[in-house]
Amino acid sequence: MALDTPTILSGLRVLLGSLAVTVGLVIVFTFLSTFIRFRLDARKHTDSKNQLALRPPLIPHMLPVLGSTLTFSDQNVGTYWTWLKGQAEHYGQGAFSIVLAGTRTNLIFSEAGISATFKSRALSRAKLDQKLGVNVLGMSKADSIKAFPYDVDEKEKSTTARIHSEHLLSSSAVNSLTSKFMETFRGALDRDARLEEGDEVNLYEWLWQEVFGASTTALCGSRLLEMHPEFDRDYRVWEENMLAMLFGKPRLFASEAYNARDAAVQKLEAWLEDGYKQPSEREKDPEWSPTFGARVMYKRHEFYKQQGLSIHAQAGFDLIFLAGILSNATPATGWLLLHILSPTGTPNFRSRIMEELSSCQKTDGSVDIPALTRLPLLNSAFHEVLRLYVDLLVVRQVDNSAAIGNHYVKQGEQVMAPTWMTHRNPLFFKNPEKFDPERFLTKDSETGKVGYSTTGLGGKYFPFGGGHYMCPGRTFAKQEVLGTVAVLLLNYDIDFVKYIGQDTVEKGERGFPGIKKNYAGNQVVGIEGDMRVRIKKKSS
Known part of the structure; x- marks a missing residue:
């Protein structure tokens, strides 16, 4: 007997109603069970009289598998960390656990726990890097395993860690790279006829273009941008969406980002293939060449061949290396310049910076970089920018169950150490929400000499990460930031016109960038x- 339409609709309503009740019961049960478990674990930590490592309390959630993924993914930077900081203060905790896409993730923000995270041999990053290779760089799974191997015999084979230690972190290597960057940056500015008569620009947008060109040339040589002058457009779209791709946002909802990634990788493939046709230049092992840039690039390319990476994977690996050099130094330079030039900032900050910088200018107008890295106020302000504006997550996978400080984590889980909570902790830094360029200044009790220092801040301040995986480009990044600021302020008159694009509550005017x-x-x-x-x- 055929069913009529009303009967079918009635059946559907009953089915949907039953489904809604089932989903509702699952949500209620999940929340209540995780809430009760959370309160019991939090009390266990509070009542504990011994030094045994305990499991971080698991934050209550309503959705199985997804857990806290949706709230953690809030794109208003700092919102989640501010909430979590409140929970930490209320329950007296130094770590919490959350469920992120089915994986228990331990958020550790105690000073001892962070320090232990950097030292622990039970934690590593290979599988996480392999995920980055596939999602962010477009590598095949096989290539990502070759690019980020889990076990490498360092005695027999080259590794990126060894390459970076010898050709990026050593004094001679970083000074050579900085010198090339400064030469390229100054040369581009000198060729800009608009700056002779004066020009109005949006400072950060203009700065981004100039620094991108100089950094890319210093690192990769001049040939890349000669072949692909529009490379910056693809790179920037990809960079701004990197985290969305890492978290697995589908291509359907981020087509522009994935298209930009594919275009950037394709351009790098063409650049690599062009460079590999010139073996004579590689055989000379130069400090820098127009084809492949700094020596560290040559050495990385040798590693790629050792690992048997496809040309597509090699291009992706170069893309993330370029991002490691560019993605943090450029906005750090922007924030530092914005604070120096702000008419509403710290009184006399700019004049004091100018006084310091003038001591580092050579007779030919160039800058003494080693002297620059010793200027107390400038370097203190640089570290204050990193303290206030770095939102870094030190992420590790748990290879073996272990105690991280007094936090116990299990094999197969993740550990995350967030800078936002520690860098803005009032127990570590007075008035943590305020930009204070003098925060890292020191004074010798015997000589009265003013200096700067981040010594002794271990698990309180770690803008470059820590341990084996500390950012290999940190020394160059610092010299790049300070050098850029010095070149601009010593050689150009820069006058504030107005803020743009950021509303303030005062008089409806536009205010300091957010x-x-x-x-x-x-x-x-x-x-x-x-x-x-x-x-x-x-x-002159």
């Missing part, structure tokens, strides 16, 4: 808004 939306862990946060300035080359 933080750009992004997922947690986007390292030096992006700049929302800008500063309109007039820039003019100083007369």
Whole structure:
């Protein structure tokens, strides 16, 4: 007997009603069970009289498997960490666990726990890097395993860690790279006829273009941008969406990001293939060449061949290496310049910076970089930018169950150490939400000499990560930031015109730029808004 339409609709309503009740019961049960477990575990920590490592309390959630994924993915930078900080203070905890996409993830923010995270041999990053290779760089799974091997015989084979130690972190290597960057940066500015008479620009947007060109040339040589002058457009779209791809956002909802990634990798493939046709240049092992740039690039390319990577994977690996050099140094430079040039910032900050910088200018107008890295106020302000504007997540996989400080984590889980909570902890830093350029200044009790220092801040301040996986480009990044600031302020008159793109509550005017939306862990946060300035080359 055929069913009529009303009967079918009635059946569907009953089915959907039953489904809704089932889903509702699952949500209620999940929340109540996790809430009760959380309160019991939090009390266990509070009542504990011994030094035994305990499991971090699991934050209550309503959705099985997804857990806290949706709340953690809030793109208003700092919102989740501010909430979590409140929970930590209320329950007296130094770590919590959350469920992220089915994986128990331990958020550790106690000083001892963070220090232990950097030292623990039970934690590693290979599988996480392999995921990055596939999702962010477009590698095949096989290539990602070759690019980020779990076990490497360091005595017999080259490794990226060894390459970076010898050709990126050593004094001679980093000074050579900085010198090339400064030469390229100054050369580009000198060729800009608009700056002779003076020009109005949006400071950060203009700065990004100039620094991108100089950094890419210093690292990869001049040939890349000669072949693909529009490479910066693809790179920037990819960079801004990197975390979304890492978290597995489907291509359907991020087609522009994936298209930009594919275009950037394709351009790098063509650049690599062109360079590999010139073996004579490689045989000379130069400090820098137009084809492949700094020596560290040659050495990385040798590693790629050792690992048997496809040309597509090699291009992706170069893309993430370039991002490691560019993605943090450029916004850090932007934030530092914005604070120096702000008319509403710290009184006399700019004049004091100028006084320091003038001591580092050579007679030919160039900058003494080693002297620059010793200037107390400038370096203190640089570290204050990193303290205030770095949203780094030190992420590790748990290979073997272990105690991380007094936090016990199990094999197969993840550990995350967030800078946002520690860098803004009032127990570690007074008035943590305020930009204080003098925060890291020191004074010798005997000589009265003023200096700067981050010594002794271990698990309180770690803008470059820590342990075996500390950022290999940190020394160059610092010299790049300070060098850029010095070149601009010593050689150009820069006058504030107005803020743009960021509303303030005062008189409806536009105010100091804010933080750009992004997922947690986007390292030096992006700049929302800008500063309109007039820039003019100083007369010699």
